[in-house]
Amino acid sequence: MSGQEMPERELDGEGAAEGETDTAKQVAELEDLWRRTAAELDNFRKRCARDIVRAREQERASVASRWLPVLDNLERALEHAVSDSDQIVEGVRAVHQQAVAVLTDLGYPRRDDETGKPFNPAHHEAVGTIADADLVPGTIAHVVRPGYGPDSEVLRPATVIVATRSE
Structure with missing residues (x-):
């Protein structure tokens, strides 16, 4: 430089x-x-x-x-x-x-599940079936124990007996 x-x-x-x-x-x-x-x-x-x-x-x-x-x-x-x-x-x-x-x-009202209503596994728990000519197969034949809660949040499902085809 x-x-x-x-x-x-x-x-x-x-x-x-x-x-x-x-x-x-x-x-x-x-x-x-x-x-x-x-x-x-x-x-x-x-x-x-x-x-x-x-x-x-x-x-x-x-x-x-x-x-x-x-x-x-x-x-x-x-x-x-x-x-x-x-x-x-x-x-x-x-x-x-x-x-x-x-x-x-x-917020948990009693569900009105009646005989003749269609069985819904989201709202019902089947504990048995019965053959009944008077009822449509797949519908509730008898409510054993009622369910509680709205459709969106079932506290307890209804325990039901479901109608089947009569033989």
């Missing part, structure tokens, strides 16, 4: 150490940020878990409190068990209606 040469810049130990210090600071800051974020996420997860437990407990208490009047009325019916049997039967019917109303209020 000519007489004016550019002096070569040599990195002395001080410049390299300063670059390493800046990098180390950035790494430490990022690591601190990462740890804080991880801790916040863990706290959020724990808070959500506590909220779920609390919501379940509140819902259980709500459902149980809805059943308390039914239990009270059953106890009253049992207190009068030695009196007139007609009144007891009437009282038990009233408690039964009250219990069905509680399930309906909870």
